[in-house]
Amino acid sequence: MQKGTVLENIKIDKLIFGWKALGFAPDGKKIIISGWVIPGSVINLRILKNRKNYYEGQMLDEVKKSPLEQKLPDHFQVYGGCKWLPIAHDVQLQIKQEQVKEAFNHLKEYVTDTVFHPIVASPEIYGYRNKVEFSWWKYISDREWVHDEFRFWFHKQWEFDRIIDCTFCVLADDEINEIFKKTDSFSRWSGLPTYDPKRQEWFWRHLVIRKSKHCNEIMLIFSVNDDFLASKWSSTIDNFSKNLKWFLDKLTKEYPNIKSIYYLRNNWKADIVTWEFELYYWVPAIKEKLLDKTFEINPKSFFQTNSLGAEKLYQIAIDMAKKWKEELKWGTMLDLYAWTWTLWIIFSPFFKNVYSVEIVKEASEDGKRNAKLNGINNIEFVNAKVENFLKDFSEKNEKVDLLVIDPPRDWMHPDALPNVVNFDAKAMIYISCNPSTLARDLDYIVKNSSYKITDITPVDMFPHTHHIETVVRLEK
Numbered sequence: 001m002q003k004g005t006v007l008e009n010i011k012i013d014k015l016i017f018g019w020k021a022l023g024f025a026p027d028g029k030k031i032i033i034s035g036w037v038i039p040g041s042v043i044n045l046r047i048l049k050n051r052k053n054y055y056e057g058q059m060l061d062e063v064k065k066s067p068l069e070q071k072l073p074d075h076f077q078v079y080g081g082c083k084w085l086p087i088a089h090d091v092q093l094q095i096k097q098e099q100v101k102e103a104f105n106h107l108k109e110y111v112t113d114t115v116f117h118p119i120v121a122s123p124e125i126y127g128y129r130n131k132v133e134f135s136w137w138k139y140i141s142d143r144e145w146v147h148d149e150f151r152f153w154f155h156k157q158w159e160f161d162r163i164i165d166c167t168f169c170v171l172a173d174d175e176i177n178e179i180f181k182k183t184d185s186f187s188r189w190s191g192l193p194t195y196d197p198k199r200q201e202w203f204w205r206h207l208v209i210r211k212s213k214h215c216n217e218i219m220l221i222f223s224v225n226d227d228f229l230a231s232k233w234s235s236t237i238d239n240f241s242k243n244l245k246w247f248l249d250k251l252t253k254e255y256p257n258i259k260s261i262y263y264l265r266n267n268w269k270a271d272i273v274t275w276e277f278e279l280y281y282w283v284p285a286i287k288e289k290l291l292d293k294t295f296e297i298n299p300k301s302f303f304q305t306n307s308l309g310a311e312k313l314y315q316i317a318i319d320m321a322k323k324w325k326e327e328l329k330w331g332t333m334l335d336l337y338a339w340t341w342t343l344w345i346i347f348s349p350f351f352k353n354v355y356s357v358e359i360v361k362e363a364s365e366d367g368k369r370n371a372k373l374n375g376i377n378n379i380e381f382v383n384a385k386v387e388n389f390l391k392d393f394s395e396k397n398e399k400v401d402l403l404v405i406d407p408p409r410d411w412m413h414p415d416a417l418p419n420v421v422n423f424d425a426k427a428m429i430y431i432s433c434n435p436s437t438l439a440r441d442l443d444y445i446v447k448n449s450s451y452k453i454t455d456i457t458p459v460d461m462f463p464h465t466h467h468i469e470t471v472v473r474l475e476k
Helices: 090-102 174-190 226-232 232-256 307-324 342-350 361-373 386-394 416-422 435-447
Strands: 006-016 020-024 030-034 042-050 055-066 131-137 153-154 204-209 218-224 257-263 277-282 286-290 293-297 332-337 351-357 379-382 400-405 425-432 452-459 469-475
Touching: 006 030, 006 090, 030 042, 042 342, 090 435, 090 452, 131 174, 131 425, 174 204, 174 232, 232 257, 232 277, 257 452, 277 435, 286 307, 293 342, 293 361, 307 342, 307 425, 307 452, 332 342, 332 386, 342 351, 342 361, 342 400, 351 386, 361 379, 386 416, 416 435, 435 452, 435 469
Parallel strands: 030 055, 218 257, 332 351, 332 400, 351 379, 400 425
Antiparallel strands: 006 020, 006 042, 020 030, 042 055, 131 153, 131 204, 204 218, 257 277, 286 293, 425 469, 452 469
């Protein structure tokens, strides 16, 4: 079949992990369709590429809606980050469970059905996000706002230069939505221009809002281009400063749980949040609790965006480790890719010694502050590449009880895998956000070592999105 061929009335069989859907061409060959299509729907599509074992296709239009598609409440708005909203949540869980199982199909010799556990649902399926980044933008969808109009919301999926005009995010905490709306009104009232990537003229850029679920503390980060204000709107600087102070004073009185406000000078042309922070209000970090441990979150900190879901995830990891050895205290634990620092802090009471291995120095500094906050003193911090650390550490002949792997990317660095295989840890916990690359890494590990996969548990950390976390336990 040639590129450009249009196929009509193709039924979507199922979703594949990573924003893809599966259908079948009239000749029986698979079609992988990129983008969002609901299983059970019937579509017309165009063939983009003819691969050896499948076609790549692009949906043109929907002929028949899927029976899985449910009607949403009027105030729900579907945008790039929550495309699964039209699918009932229990069906979402079934789809994600099946996607994880399918990722391990080529490992049936090593993975039996008894190893898989039912997917664990998030305690909250709406309002669970504790961090949201909004963008001010001159262009919406496929048109430009004229005169003084502009919009403030999320980027349109796959398009860096467009945003979606929404008024409410069903995944975000209610107070995050409320503060967003009030800030949107103030920015329009200010009369200052929003980001225009074509003319490279702007003042308003981004707003990041973080809110801790258990401690109920809020952080705001305003990203602006004050160079533009000084060069083009110098006469308004004093008035703007007064107006901003008035707005923030009013906002903090209405929301006394706002503990931290940062003013971020972002004069870069690229649409990114840079790191030149200036503390505008009160404390430099907000606090959150996970499984009775306290964490300080600063503007640069990585922290799971679903606090209650993270507690579920980490408790599963702890319970898996306890299946191997219940009694306290265990010996030594290595946390590879300790960028989150939450993992080893939560695990630390169960071990005599914990090594936190992380190449990013700022993440280690965050970890040190949080270790001190929780009175933890059995941690050794190592700034190094995982592959180098494992090689050097193995030469010490120090016994290791547990190896914890939670890569910041979709998978481990290829150079690290041989060192993991050669490393003599009694058990391993691997946490991954990509079931396909997780299965690929585990394929290498089990085929080149005596490790056996004993438990696989998917976790729905991000309801109404395609994302899945998976926790795997291996032991020798």
